[in-house]
Amino acid sequence: MRDVTLAIAGSGGDGVITAGDFIVQAAARKGLNAFMLKSYGPQIRGGESSARIRISDRPIYSQGDFVDFLVVFSWKDFARFSDEIKLRKGAVVLYDEADSTPPEEFPIAAELGAELIAVPFKKMAAEEIKVPLTKNMVALGVIAALLHLPLDGIKDAVMKKFGKRKPEAAQVNIEAIDLGKSWVEKNLPDGTQVVLEAEGAGEPKLVMTGDDAVAYGALHAGVKVFAGYPITPASPILEFLSKWLPHFGGAVVQTEDEIAAITYAIGASWAGKQAMTASSGPGVALKLEALGLAAIAEIPLVVVNVQRVGPSTGIPSKSEQADLFQAVGGTPGDVPRVVLAPSDVEDNFQVAIEAFYIAEKYQIPVIILSDQFLGERSETIDPDVLFARKRVIARQLAKPSNLKEYKRYKLTDTGVSPMTVPGMKGGQYITSGLEHYEDGRPTSSGTMHQIMSEKRARKLPLIAEESGFVRVYGDEDAELAVLAWGSSKGAVREAVERARAEGIKVKAIVPQLIYPVPEKKLDAALKGVKRAVVVELSFGAQFYRFLRAYYDGLPKETYSHARSGANPLLVSEVLEAIKEHAGAMNAPQEA
C-alpha cells in the first residue's frame, strides 16, 4: 500500500502519543508525508488516548476514514474510540496478549476479516527490558518491522528526544525497539497483509502542529507581546511563545484571566508593539468586550481562537466549527473585525502572518479561527513553502513631520488614519472606547457616530479585495461545488478527488478570508456552478447561514451538509453528499 493509516490505542500512561510522534518524525526524515491526529479523553493521566497516523508518498489531506493497521494495548480503552476508529476490511490488528478481554468480545466486527495477532508487548518490556514503561517502544519496533517503516529514522527521533538530556533513557528505548523488531523476525517471518510501499522522495520534511505553526507564524510576523491564559486546546501557543518569544526581544505574560490577556495585548499594541492573544471559544467569549475596544480605538490586534466543542465546556479536547457566529458577530455594537480561517497546519503559519499584515495595515482586530483538529494535529511540512509569501510589515506610523494639529482618527478614503505611538513628539492623542471626533475627543453625537461607523467600515471592502484567497480544487468548469471552510478542507478536498476519479465533475471552494466576505473571489470561483453544498461541523449550520446572510452570490440551489463536531469530518460522508447531489442534478426533471 502507498497510503497506510495506523492507529495505536491505549490509556494515558501507555506512551501512545510518544510512539506516534516518533513514527511521524521517522516518516518526515524519509521525505514521506505524514499526518497524526491525537485523541484523548478528559482525564489528565490514565484516561484513554489514541494516535492515528497516516503515511503516504502522496499528499495527505485528511486523517483517513479507515484504519489499516491497529495496535491495541487495552480493548477497554479501544472501545471508547469505536466512534472514531473504524477498521478497513482486512486490517491488521495487534493486541497485547496480556489483555484480559476474551477474543470473542473484542469490540471489532468479525466480518471485517481482520488479521488478529497477539503480541507480548507488556511482557517483553517488563521481563526482558525490565522497564514496563517501554511497552510503547517494543510496539514501535514491531510496527516498524511489520509496516516496513524506516527504523533508523525512528531511532534518530528517539535520540533527538532523549539523547542529550537522558542518554540512559535513549539507550533503553532503542533496546526496546530492537526487541520488538526481533520478535517479528522470530514470530512473524512472513509479515502481514499490510505493508507500506512508499519510498520517501526528496528532502526531509518538518513536523509541526497547528498550534505551533500559528505561534511560529506570529513570531515570524514580528509579534513582541503575547498574553494568554491556559485553555485546551490553545495552551500550546502560550507554551511555544513562552519558550521562544524572549529569544526575539519579546515578552509573554500568563495573565490572571482571559480579559487581562486581551487587554495586555491591546495595551502593548497601543504602545507600539505587535501583540497577540490566543484562546478557545469560552475564553474568547470573555474577551469580546475588549475586542470591541480594539475595533473602536482602531488598535491592531490578533486574536487566535482554537475552537473546541461547545457550548460552555462542551467537549474540550475535541473539535468543532461552531464559533463562526461568535467570531463574525460577537460583541456589542457594530464592530468591524476580520476573520481568517486556516485550513491545514502550514496554513496556520501563513494565516498568522496574514493576520498581522491586515491588523497592522488596517488598524483593526483580526481573529484567526483555528480548531482543535488543526491545532493539535501534527503534519509534515515542506520547509521551503513556509517563507514563500512575503507579507511581513512593521507598524505603519504617521510621518513625524505631519504631526501639526494631529488627528488620530482623521477621516480618509480608506478609513485608515495616521497612527502615532508614545515617544513621537506632538503625536499624543486621547483614545477610548467612547465614540469620538477625528482628534479622539469623546462625543455622543449621533451624526459623528454615523460618520465614524462609516469610516471604520470603509476598511472592510479593501481587506476583502486584498487579503487571503479562495482556494479552488477540482474541475474548474464543474456545475457542482462543495463550499467548506477551515479544517474541513482536508476531507472535502480528498472527497472531491475521489468523486472525480469516479467520473463526477465537481470542485471544492475554500475561502481563507471568512469575513469580510471576499465576494469577487467567491463570484469567480462559483462561476458556472448550478448547485452548491456547504459542508461543515456545526450542528446549527453556521457557515451555511452566514453565507446566506452575508453573500448574495450563492447559486439558487445551495444545500447544507452540517453536523455537530467531536468526530472529524469523514471523506466518505462528503463523498456521499457529492454523489447524492450529483445524482439529483442529473436526474430527469419532472415536467
Next chain:
Amino acid sequence: MEPVKLTAKDYKTSVPIVWCPGCGDFGVLNAMQQAAAELAIPPENLMVVSGIGCSSRIAGYINAFGFNTIHGRALPIASGAKLARPEMTVWAAGGDGDGYSIGTNHFVHTIRRNADITYIVMDNNIYGLTKGQVSPTTPHGDYTKSTPMGNPDRPLNPLALALELGATYIAQGFSGNVKHLRDLIVKGTQHKGFAFINVKSPCVTFRGRQEFNVVREHGVYLDESHDPSSWEKAHEVTQWKEKIPLGVIYHVHGVPTLDEIARDLQHKAEEQGHVETSKDLLKIFG
C-alpha cells in the same frame, strides 16, 4: 538645547470636563498635571490609562497618550503598555468601582507582578456615573439608590488589601489637598514598581459636600514618626477605624518589576543559545 520648563498648563487638553462642579476629581487632575510638570515628563512620553466611571474620564483631560478604556481593565492595559515600552511613564487611574469591584482581579495580579506603573484610585465610595449605587467602599449601613434599606455589606479596605498582597508603594491622599497629593504622585512615579495611591475624592452629588469635612476632620497626615519601610507599622495604620491616614503608608525597594523580569528572561534566553532570525527556528521542527 536648553530643556523647556514644563508647567501644569502643558498637560491640559481642550476636552470639556464633564464632572459636577465641586467634584473631588478636579483636585486629583490638578495634582496629576502638577506632578507631571514637576517630573518634567514630556507629554509624548506619558501614558495615562483609565477604566470607566466619572473619574476615568481623567485620561482625556491630561495632555499625554491617554486611553479611557473599558470598565475595570485599566491595569492590564497599562501593564501591557509598560511591558511594551518600559522607557515610558505609565499612569493608571480610575474609581473604586472600577478598581475594587469589577477590576479586583487585575488589582491583585498587578501588585503581584509589581508592574512599574502608578495607580491612582479616586475613591468616592459610590458609583457616580451610573448615578448613585452602592460601591465596594461604601460604609456599612449607608443608604444609596441600590441599598434603600442601608448597605448590608461591609466595605473593602483597599490599603490593607494592597499591603497584604505585597504592594511595594502604598499611599493615601486627599483631593482637597492638591500639593500633598502631587507629592505622593511624584514619589509614586519615581518608585520602581507598582505605586498605589488611594485618593479620598468625594462625590458631591451622591455623597454630599460634607464628605470633604469628614476627611478634613478625621484625616491624619503621617509624619516622621511613621516608618513606611515597616510592614507592621503600615499594617497598624491600614487598620485605623476612625482616623484616615494620609501620606506614604508603605514603601519598599528592590522587588523586580514586570518589565525587568521580561528583560531578565530575554537575557536568559540569549544565554541558552542565540537565535538570529525566525527562520533559524526551523531546526526545532526537524
